[in-house]
Amino acid sequence: MxxxxxxxxxxxxxxxxxxxxxxxxxxxxxxxxxxxxxxxxxxxxxxxxxxxxxxxxxxxxSWGSAVLAMLNCELCRTTKPVAVDIGGYLLLLQSWAFYWMPFLASVSHQPYVCPLINRPEIAAIIPSSAYVDSQLWCINAPIINFNVVEWYHGDRVLRQFSCIKYIPNPPMQVGKVHSFNKRGKHGSHWGVVHQKYITVWDNQMARRLQMDMSSYLQPSLKYIQWYSSMGKPYLLGG
Structure with a gap:
């Protein structure tokens, strides 16, 4: 039996x-x-x-940061003209695209926290485990998955958390590490190879950003001037 x-x-x-x-x-x-x-x-x-x-x-x-590191790495690799496929957690990319690009799906354009505030029935079914290590959502630190090292710029996504977006820090350069793969490196100990990035990650709590929540998220004049000099104004119609 x-x-x-x-x-x-x-x-x-x-x-x-x-x-x-x-x-x-x-x-x-x-x-x-x-x-x-x-x-x-x-x-x-x-x-x-x-x-x-x-x-x-x-x-x-930190499984979430490891997944994000893999997805970022795949997105970079896929931009090459010779790329024919893509790996990584595409469900994450798809959900982000649907949420922030209304023309892809019939969803409202709202910051992440708004549905939780305005729709208590949604907040009630979200498990508490979803908020574990939520302090990592807005940091500037490297995210690592064995050979993969990508830099997560939390200061560039503050608006998605209903926070005022200030002029971001210059992007970090990880140099040749960005193109590392596992081929021919059977004896490599990634914890040693990436020790300096791991040290920065271990200091993640000191790399949290200033998060000022506001219902008025229009960019400041100073930010607009910075964006006009550093961004692509023609995307906004000139």
Whole structure:
């Protein structure tokens, strides 16, 4: 009877070891199929296996920043004329595009926090885990995923959090690190190779931005003057 339950997918009599194996397999599926899929095949890189050795320690990793690093890297790679595919968490890119580009979908153009304030029924169903480490949403720091190092400029997305957007800092240059791949680097310890970026990441709490929430998000004259000299005014009709 016990064997029949296990063959049918039942977990009533499953041991702790079996539950751990099932959890690891499911997490691997999420990593390889949703969070960090490979554009070239349907396999999961072995580099993620050690991260699942201790399931109690899994939540200590910043998975969100790692996913964003992979997506940014793929977006950069896809801009090359020879690129024919794209990997990374495309659901994140798609949801962002639908939310901020109304012509792609029939959604309202509102900052992220507004639906939570104006629609309590939506806020009620969002799990508290979604707000874990929310202090990372607006920082200026490198985001790292093994060989991948991308710089997250939180000062460029303040308006999406209903905050006044000031003149941003100049973009950080990560040099040749931006084009690093894993080919021919089997002996490389990425924790050592990227030590200086990891040190900056570890100091993330000191890199939080000034967040001034306001219902009036029109840019200041000083910002408009800066944008006119540094941006692309012709996108706004001249």
């Amino acid at each position: 016990e064997e029949e339950e296990r063959e049918g997918g039942g977990t009533v009599n499953a041991t702790e070891v079996e539950l751990m194996c099932t959890a690891r397999a499911y997490i691997m599926h999420i990593i390889g199929g949703v969070l960090m899929p490979n554009a070239n095949n349907n396999r999961v890189h072995l580099q993620y296996l050690p991260l699942l050795a201790d399931l109690h320690n899994v939540r200590s990793y």
